[in-house]
Every structure is written in structure tokens, then in C-alpha cells.
Amino acid sequence: MSKDIFEVRWHGRGGQGAKTAALLFGDSALDSGMYIQAFPEYGPERMGAPVASFNRLSKKPINVHCSISNPDLVVVLDPSLIGKVNVIEGLQEEGKIIVNSSLSPKEVSEKLGVKNIKVYVVDASGISKETIGRDIPNTPMLGAMLKVSGLLDFDKTIKGIEIKLKKKFASKPEIIEGNIKAIKRAYEEVKSA
Amino acid sequence: MVVAAKTGNEAMAEAMRQINPDVVAAYPITPATEVVMIFAQFLADGLVDTEYIPVESEHSAMSACLGAAAAGARVMTSTSSQGLALMYEILPIVSALRLPIVVCEVNRALSGPINIHCDHSDTIAARDFGWVQIYAENSQEAYDGTLQAVKIAEKTSLPVMVSTDGFIISHCMEKIEMLPDDEAKKFIGEYKMEKSVLDIKNPTTRGALDLQDYYFEHRYQTSEAILNAKNPILEAGEEFGNKYGRKYGLIEEYKMEDAERVIVALGSTCGTTRDVVDELRGKGEKVGLLKIRVFRPFPAQEIATALSNAKSVAVLDRSDSYSGQGSPVYVEVLSALFKNDKKPKIVNYVYGLGGRDINLEDIKSVFENLKKVDQLEEKNYLGVRM
Amino acid sequence: MSKKLLSVKELPKGDVLEAGTAILFETGDWRSDRPIFNKELCIDCKRCWLYCPDMSILLDENKKVSGIDYKHCKGCGICSFECPVKPNKAITMEKEVK
Known part of the structure; x- marks a missing residue:
């Protein structure tokens, strides 16, 4: 039943890797023995257009196949979406939101206009520029959400992600190293009000 | 069993890899594109030795599949919506010629207005073309159903389409269990067509003009074959369940x-x-x-x-x-x-x-x-x- | 015409038929125009043989054009049309009934 299922919504812009992050998170959760779903919201697929993707995680098999309207956790890859997309839509009362931003959690809370929702902030763009060399916020945001959700064993997950990245970027070890560093740093640096 | 995170399209492509069909003729279409895209990658990586025919339309895809199947090949393709609709002309010929082609179908609304998302109008409109139709609930069933479809098709000499819900399943990554490659191969077995059109020592004609005197009898044969397909479908679902733990029925x-x-x-x-x-x-x-x-x-x-x-x-x-x-x-x-x-x-x-x-x-x-x-x-x- | 027709059970499945049965179907009586072959004029280029849609141009034991298979020729006239011999063609068409 739905209360046994942890639901996540990712917000990003086309090209920022919201779909990849959801797939990677789902795949990692699978490695820790959970039942998972990861799916994108398909609309016009254009670079820069607002996009969303989703995860469901559960210890039991997941039957439900409708869209996610009341997520437990929202991850915002791009702070410029705030105000343009209703990123807190349907967020549960005890819900959490993680925003990629260089502002403080208090400032982001004010921008979001929320009181009961726990707001987390990490400068994923800054981290990715330093570790990967480009603004690719999805992997550091994955690190932050691993911390905030607390659902998966971090060390085990990071090892799994490394293996998956090695398959994808066999000829570019620096990309793998940069991404792993980014995930670790975001895991440490994410903070709440 | 191999546990993996797969979307519906990936699951169907993996089943196709294990089946290693002799011929795949396809023209990709959203949301089924990935099925043949991933399969083409398997081919490029040398994981299958299929004759892959990139054609210029779905009409040609199904026509090429028909020819290859008449020659005795194990044949598969994948399509969706308007793509299936462009195959409609050939679909009833395939079933009349009793060719066991398997289609990995992804359900998408028929235009218009143009839409790429799920409904069942494409396959439901094809319900009277003499094809077995299996609807998968999730990625696991898409995988299991594709393997069973090959067995059902070859046992009944009927074409089979296995479909998933566009995007909802085709693009949703889920936990699935796959058979080891050799086990999958063992399950589907070898295929040998009774009479291949390429058997030049025993030449045959196929699809000849069939008028008032014979069309009716041939059509009855297809009707009877569909009716008799229930048992082979149940047997395949039963065998799959006994061996791998997931039993399927009608x-x-x-x-x-x-x-x-x-x-x-x-x-x-x-x-x-x-x-x-x-x-x-x-x-x-x-x-x-x-x-x-x-x-x-x-x-x-x-x-x-x-x-x-x-x-x-x-x-x-x-x-x-x-x-x-x-x-x-x-x-x-x-x-x-x-x-x-x-x-x-x-x-x-x-x-x-x-x-x-x-x-x-x-x-x-x-x-x-x-x-x-x-x-x-x-x-x-x-x-x-x- | 009381040929016994096969039943559902007797028919091979899948519309699979014996090949080459067209020879049993004599279409010669469809003809209203009749090709006449003139051996004297023929240069044996075999264009008539190539173009005939009913394989009704006969060849002799030396593979030379030798005549018309009137049992199957439908009288379409393609052989005559394609015959390159000038000024008089080696195959000419005549009315079947004069």
C-alpha cells in the first residue's frame, strides 16, 4: 500500500540529468534489496525546459503505476525553477525538499514560502564545477538526497555507483572520480535550517 | 535468476537478446524506439547474430518479417501506435499464412490529435487480425511474456504481440528477474519450420489467390487456430511458473x-x-x-x-x-x-x-x-x- | 466442373500450396488475338520468351525459339510488340475469329 512506499520527485531542466539521477538512485536502491521504480515525466523534450522524474522505493513489491502526486521528498536541481514550477506541489506535511542553491536554508525557505516542510540546501552546482569541471548538478544532488533520505547505506551505494559509472565512462576515469567526489562532498555539505 | 533494474523497453530488448532471432526488421517509433535501439546495440556488440533490416516504414518492416518468417526464420520486431497501424495491412496476411512472428508492442494512443502516450487503441484496433494478444502489467511481465510469446507462436503457428503500456511501463525502471541466457534459450527451444518457402527441393507457393472456393476454409483455419491457442498459452505459462516461479494464465x-x-x-x-x-x-x-x-x-x-x-x-x-x-x-x-x-x-x-x-x-x-x-x-x- | 474441393481439415495449414500448378490451368481459351510465329524471320533474340508473362514461348531442344504454347497463351501480344525484326515482325497478331 502506498504508505509503505517512499516517493521522490526530481525537478530539473532538460539536460541537467534529472532522469539519470532518478534511474541511478533507483538502481542503487535495488542493490540494497529494495523494490523500486524510476520514471521520467515525458513532455516536450527540449534542453532547458522544466522536466520532472520520479522514484518509488519499497521493501515490498510495488504494484501501483500511476503518477506520484504526494511525494515524501522533492529534489530541485535548478534553483531558477522556484517560482516558475510549483516544486512543493503535493509535498507531504512531514515532507522534505532539497534545493541546489548557494543561499542559506532560511533564505531558500523564504523563497519557497514554506513553514512545515523541512528545507535542505546544498550548492551542487558549485561542487560539480569544482569536482567535475562543469555545472552538472545531478550526481551531487544524489549525494545530498542519500543523506537526507537516509534509506540506503552510503558506503555500499557509492561503491555501486562507481561500478555503474565505470561501465558508462570506461574511457574517462576523470569523470568517474569527479562524480564520486561530488557525491561525497554533497553528502557532507547538505544542510538544513 | 539475474536481478536487474529494467524499464519495460529494456526488459523486452533483453528478452530479444536471449531469443537471438534470425531476423529483426524494424522501424523505430516512440515510445517503442528503445526496444530496437537497445537490440541494435546488442547486435553491434556482437551479443546476437541476427540479420537486422532497417527498413523505410513499418509497412516494410512487417512485410520483410513476413518474407523472412515464410523462409523459416525466427522473426521479431517492435512498434507502437501509428507504426502498428501502418502494419495493419500485413497483420492479417501473417496470421493467414500462419507465420509465428513476435511483436514487442508498446501501447500508445492512435492519432489524432497526435499524442505519444499510453492507451490501448492501437492494439485493440488490431484485435481481429488473427494475432494472439498478451498485455503485460509491468516490466517483469513484459520480459516473461516475450519469452513465452516465442514458444506460443511457434507451437500454434500464429503471430503474437506482447504489449506494454507506453511510458508507464516502457519507460519505468523496475526490479525484474531475468533467466540466465542459457536457461532462456532452453525454455524457448529450437525452431524448425514445417515447410520453408526456401526449400527448393520441395517447392511451395504461399499466399496465392484464394477466391470463393477456398478463402472461407483458410479463414476458418485461422479462427480455429486462435481458439486452439488457449492451451499452448496456458502450457507456456504453466511451464514458466513451474520452472521459474511466475505462473501465467489467460x-x-x-x-x-x-x-x-x-x-x-x-x-x-x-x-x-x-x-x-x-x-x-x-x-x-x-x-x-x-x-x-x-x-x-x-x-x-x-x-x-x-x-x-x-x-x-x-x-x-x-x-x-x-x-x-x-x-x-x-x-x-x-x-x-x-x-x-x-x-x-x-x-x-x-x-x-x-x-x-x-x-x-x-x-x-x-x-x-x-x-x-x-x-x-x-x-x-x-x-x-x- | 465437379472438381472435389478440399475441406478445412484436408487443406494444408497456412495457405501453403504445391508450386508450379499454373501449368494445369489452361488459359489458352481466354485468347481473342492469336500470335503467329514465322520461323523464317526469327533472329532468335529471345525477347518474346523473356517478356511473355505466361511462359508460352516454346524453345526447341537447342534452346531456339520454336513456336507458341497455345494451351496457355492468353493472346496479350507482348511478344509481337517486343519483336525487333524489321520491316516484318517474326510474331504477328491475328484475330482468333475472323
Whole structure:
């Protein structure tokens, strides 16, 4: 039943890797023995257009196949979406939101206009520029959400992600190293009000 | 068993890799594109030795498949929506020639207006072309169904389409269990066609002109073959279950023993309905789900028996029939019940056209409405803005 | 015409038929125009043989054009049309019934 299922919504812009992050998170959760779903919201697929993707995680098999309207956790890859997309839509009362931003959690809370929702902030763009060399916020945001959700064993997950990245970027070890560093740093640096 | 996270499209492509068909002729289309895209990668990586024919249209894809199948090859392709529609001309020829082609289909609304999302209008419109139709609820069933389809097709000499719900399943990554490659190969076995058109020592003609004197008999043969396909489908599902733990039938009854109010559906909506049934059962409500997995051949007797003790039934159709009465699944369920002495009150809900979401609340509302079934119209549209 | 027709059970499945049965079907009586072959004029280029849609141009044991198979020729005239011999063609068409 739905209360046994942890639901996540990712917000990003086309090209920022919201779909990849959801797939990677789902795949990692699978490695820790959970039942998972990861799916994108398909609309016009254009670079820069607002996009969303989703995860469901559960210890039991997941039957439900409708869209996610009341997520437990929202991850915002791009702070410029705030105000343009209703990123807190349907967020549960005890819900959490993680925003990629260089502002403080208090400032982001004010921008979001929320009181009961726990707001987390990490400068994923800054981290990715330093570790990967480009603004690719999805992997550091994955690190932050691993911390905030607390659902998966971090060390085990990071090892799994490394293996998956090695398959994808066999000829570019620096990309793998940069991404792993980014995930670790975001895991440490994410903070709440 | 190999546990993996796979989307519906990946699951079908993996099944195709293990099947290693002799020929794949395809023209990719959203949301089925990935099936042949991933398969083409397998080919480039040397994991399969299929003759892959990139053609210029779906009409050509199915025509090339037909020729290859007549030559005795194990043949597969994948398509969706307008792509399937462009194959329509060839589909009934394939079944008349009794060629065991397997299509990995991804359900997408037929245009227009143009739409890329899920409904069942594409395959439902193809229901009378002599193809076996299997609807998968999730990625796991898409994988399992594709392997079974090869076996069913070759046993019955009939073409089979296995379909998933576009995007909802095709692009949803889920946990699935795959057979080891050698086990999958063992399950489907070897294929040897009785009479290949390429057997030049025993030349044959195929698809010759068939007029008033013979067309009727040939068509009867196809009709009989579809009817007789029930057992091979059940056997394949049974064998799969005995060996690998997941048993499949023509229909699936979920909490139906004492169910008074029942939803009948196909595809991914069955999963969502399952959760609603669990929740309402927790509150003591006698509700159940009847999933139709195989729509062709239509399991009329099985459905009639399963529904005989229900009080009220809602048949969910993810396609509309512009007939002025109920939609296809409803009409067939209704006629299956007609000869029953005991029959429930029954209504039709058209839902989810063009990918419109159907959520837990929608399904709860249907179960709620079934309490006062006498006040309902026969045909209802779930969630359409009037 | 009381040929016994095969039943559903007797028919091979899948519309599979014996090949080459067209020879049993004599289409010669469809003809209203009749090709006349003139051996004297023929240069044996075999264009008539190539183009004939009913394989009704006969060849002798030396593979030379030798005449017309009137049992199957439908009288379409393609052989005559394609015959390159000038000024008089080696195959000419005449009315079947004068």
C-alpha cells in the first residue's frame, strides 16, 4: 500500500540529468534489496525546459503505476525553477525538499514560502564545477538526497555507483572520480535550517 | 535468476537478446524506439547474430518479417501506435499464412490529435487480425511474456504481440528477474519450420489467390487456430511458473473468491487497482480485480466463470469504440456473461485515453460507484472534463 | 466442373500450396488475338520468351525459339510488340475469329 512506499520527485531542466539521477538512485536502491521504480515525466523534450522524474522505493513489491502526486521528498536541481514550477506541489506535511542553491536554508525557505516542510540546501552546482569541471548538478544532488533520505547505506551505494559509472565512462576515469567526489562532498555539505 | 533494474523497453530488448532471432526488421517509433535501439546495440556488440533490416516504414518492416518468417526464420520486431497501424495491412496476411512472428508492442494512443502516450487503441484496433494478444502489467511481465510469446507462436503457428503500456511501463525502471541466457534459450527451444518457402527441393507457393472456393476454409483455419491457442498459452505459462516461479494464465483473479464489486482491466492499471483492492479489503470491503492478460484468444468462458458470483462489475477500457455503445473490452466481457444464469450488473468505464493518469483515487471512485450500480449509465468516461 | 474441393481439415495449414500448378490451368481459351510465329524471320533474340508473362514461348531442344504454347497463351501480344525484326515482325497478331 502506498504508505509503505517512499516517493521522490526530481525537478530539473532538460539536460541537467534529472532522469539519470532518478534511474541511478533507483538502481542503487535495488542493490540494497529494495523494490523500486524510476520514471521520467515525458513532455516536450527540449534542453532547458522544466522536466520532472520520479522514484518509488519499497521493501515490498510495488504494484501501483500511476503518477506520484504526494511525494515524501522533492529534489530541485535548478534553483531558477522556484517560482516558475510549483516544486512543493503535493509535498507531504512531514515532507522534505532539497534545493541546489548557494543561499542559506532560511533564505531558500523564504523563497519557497514554506513553514512545515523541512528545507535542505546544498550548492551542487558549485561542487560539480569544482569536482567535475562543469555545472552538472545531478550526481551531487544524489549525494545530498542519500543523506537526507537516509534509506540506503552510503558506503555500499557509492561503491555501486562507481561500478555503474565505470561501465558508462570506461574511457574517462576523470569523470568517474569527479562524480564520486561530488557525491561525497554533497553528502557532507547538505544542510538544513 | 539475474536481478536487474529494467524499464519495460529494456526488459523486452533483453528478452530479444536471449531469443537471438534470425531476423529483426524494424522501424523505430516512440515510445517503442528503445526496444530496437537497445537490440541494435546488442547486435553491434556482437551479443546476437541476427540479420537486422532497417527498413523505410513499418509497412516494410512487417512485410520483410513476413518474407523472412515464410523462409523459416525466427522473426521479431517492435512498434507502437501509428507504426502498428501502418502494419495493419500485413497483420492479417501473417496470421493467414500462419507465420509465428513476435511483436514487442508498446501501447500508445492512435492519432489524432497526435499524442505519444499510453492507451490501448492501437492494439485493440488490431484485435481481429488473427494475432494472439498478451498485455503485460509491468516490466517483469513484459520480459516473461516475450519469452513465452516465442514458444506460443511457434507451437500454434500464429503471430503474437506482447504489449506494454507506453511510458508507464516502457519507460519505468523496475526490479525484474531475468533467466540466465542459457536457461532462456532452453525454455524457448529450437525452431524448425514445417515447410520453408526456401526449400527448393520441395517447392511451395504461399499466399496465392484464394477466391470463393477456398478463402472461407483458410479463414476458418485461422479462427480455429486462435481458439486452439488457449492451451499452448496456458502450457507456456504453466511451464514458466513451474520452472521459474511466475505462473501465467489467460486471466488473473485477485482477491476474487468472495468479491462483490469487481474491476476488470488490462495492463498497468491492474497494478494500481491491486493496491486499491488491498486498501479496501483492509477496511472489510469485498472488492476484487479480474485482470485480462490474454485478449486474443478471448477467454470468454474463464471470465464468465470468474465473474459469476460478483454483484457489480466495472470494465475499464483504455480505448473507445465509436460504435455508439460500450468499448471493446466491455462489449466482449458483456457478451461472455450473456449466457450465464448468474450475472452481475455491469458497466463500462473508458479511461486513460492519450495517457491521462489513472490514480488510486480514480479507482476508488469506481469501486465506490459500483455500490450504487443501478444509478450509473452503462458507459462512463472516467475523468473526462464535461 | 465437379472438381472435389478440399475441406478445412484436408487443406494444408497456412495457405501453403504445391508450386508450379499454373501449368494445369489452361488459359489458352481466354485468347481473342492469336500470335503467329514465322520461323523464317526469327533472329532468335529471345525477347518474346523473356517478356511473355505466361511462359508460352516454346524453345526447341537447342534452346531456339520454336513456336507458341497455345494451351496457355492468353493472346496479350507482348511478344509481337517486343519483336525487333524489321520491316516484318517474326510474331504477328491475328484475330482468333475472323
